[in-house]
Amino acid sequence: MEKARLEVVPGRIHAILGENGAGKSTLIKIMAGVVAQDEGRLLLDGREVAFRSPAEAAAAGIACVFQELSLIPDLSVADNIALANPPRRFGMIDRRAQRKLAEEALARAGAEDIHPRAAVKDLPLSRRQMVEIAKALASGPRALILDEATSALTAGDVAKVFAVLKRLRDEGLALLYISHRMHEIAELADTCTVFRNGRNVASFAAGSRSNSEIVEMMIGREYSNVFPPRQASARLASAPVLECRDLGWSDRLREISFSVGEGEVVGLGGLEGQGQRLLLLALFGVLRGTTGSVLVDGSPVAISGPAAARKPPLSMALIPEDRKTEGLMLPMTVRENLSFAALDRIARGGVIDRTKEEQSIDDMVRLLEIKTAGLDVPVGTLSGGNQQKVVIAKWLMRQPRIILLNDPTRGIDVGTKQELYQLLRRLAEAGAAIVFYSTDYDELIGCCDRVLVLYDGRVVRELEGDAISERALIASALNVEAGQKGTAA
Known part of the structure; x- marks a missing residue:
């Protein structure tokens, strides 16, 4: 990844756009402590930080929700949500407190219908993604990073997540949102930054650029004829295959x-x-x-x-x-x-x-x-x-x-x-x-x-x-x- 610059502020939803391989995931992995940068500085509240692990980033208040789930299928929803830091009593996991923590996190994520005792492996993909979001919110983050976090969700769940994100923004959280769905960016984002080849091409206020302009910035070429023309007569007279x-x-x-x-x-x-x-x-x-x-x-x-x-x-x-x-x-x-x-x-x-x-x-x-x-x-x-x-x-x-x-x-x-x-x-x-x-x-x-x-x-x-x-x-x-x-x- 080449040199990149990005500023994320509290109370705003900052969208990151770019093709796969543009550097978006590498950037957030640095912010989340998954990988270390080769050069440059990472500042949190104006202080330079260098996270050596995801645990350090989480302790500093940075939570991530990735498209690839980090859940353990054989454990319950509550076990997964509290996995990093389960509530304890007398040195043992406090199951009652853990269930209460899970219920509150699920409610905050708009997923009250998911039972804390349900096994994650029994949930469909869209519900697992909601558990992943609840898991991130359970840590009480100051900054929340979402990388294609809605790609597996049903339309109903997407609407709930959008309402949650808007509420978190109003509560003062800093939100970094990565998506390839332009309509999601249009509905959610306050600010947008486009990455290409490891560099940020431009940052601008949401709504100030057309979709075609944004896509052209992302791919570095004119964006036209998205869908190829259909055949004049697609259904042939021959028998069905x-x-x-x-x-x-x-x-x-x-x-x-x-x-x-x-x-x-x-x-x-x-x-x-x-x-x-x-x-x-x-x-x-x-x-x-x-x-x-x-x-x-x-x-x-x-x-x-x-x-x-x-x-x-x-x-x-x-x-x-x-x-x-x-x-x-x-x-x-x-x-x-x-x-x-x-x-x-x-x-x-x-x-x-x-x-x-x-x-x-x-x-x-x-x-x-x-x-x-x-x-x-x-x-x-x-x-x-x-x-x-x-x-x-x-x-x-x-x-x-x-x-x-x-x-x-x-x-x-x-x-x-x-x-x-x-x-x-x-x-x-x-x-x-x-x-x-x-x-x-x-x-x-x-x-x-x-x-x-x-x-x-x-x-x-x-x-x-x-x-x-x-x-x-x-x-x-x-x-x-x-x-x-x-x-x-």
Whole structure:
């Protein structure tokens, strides 16, 4: 990271913007005591400080909430919230006091509905993120740093967190907020600073620059044509590549029927938690006990598990929701992560063909423009956007015909998002059948040929072409006019 300057003041929400790899995370790691700066000074209340550990930073009143959770799944919510400094009595953890501390922290975070005794592993990702925020607030910080802390939250939880942050600002906390979601910055920030290549490009009052101006500062080039043009006639006359008929699972998925043609991008919309992720897992053979039928090229198939789903004739790929825990092996190298999913394609007699492996990996690095210091560095050292590219690349090495995407742009910068949108369209034009779930309405509108809107585990509406609009998506997500199909209201 090059020389950077940043001033954060009490009673203000200061937004940091920049592409993945721009230096944002390195900066906050220095502020949080995770890494030490090579040069320059870190001042707190005008006094120079040098934190040797996160514990020292926390003791000084600096708390961080990262996109990557720091929770211990097998412990309870209360245990996690009080983990660093549990209340004690007679040398033992005071469970009653710990539960009270957890209840107060959860209430302050707007998450009163989470039970302190619940095991973290039993909570969905969005609720775990709320526990992470409560954990940070439990320490009574003077400065709160949030790094993509809302990327895993439901819309309802985001609204609660925004209310909490605004209240904390009014109480005099200094807040540093990192997000790739421009609408969040517009709603929350008082001041913005843009980073690029390890330097702060500009600081300005929120609202004084347009989104296009901000994005151009972030990526260093003109920002236009965010979404590639759709094909003039995306739905081909040929039979569907993938078809579901009355697919169901427990009471969570109900009689879902749809098809995806060659070269088509079909989106899944609706409020979070309405069955979109479960549908992708069902198609990839993760869920047991599904009902109904799945057809590939017009023939019924039995998807016994992910191993069967990824092999011909299905040739499916699933890009998971959480790249850190479901998509990558962080301590292993970029090379190992890239080749892992395609070992059966690059090996003969159980021995990896190194020449074929190198060629395949080089092709993927060039295709997705993966930025890395080398193929033999741990994949965990890459920026979030480049980690996501590795997840996608490892599946593309299998040359899948059916690609299932589970919110693939969560927590990555606008420049990388634009690259992925272009890749998505190129894959479709090459003949892939794509099912694309996104929590971002703009992505569904800009990327998809059709969108299926789910509500309570059912498809309540299908939108196509110009009928895919924000108004239609929101109305359908709320199950308004659910009986109508086709054109938007």
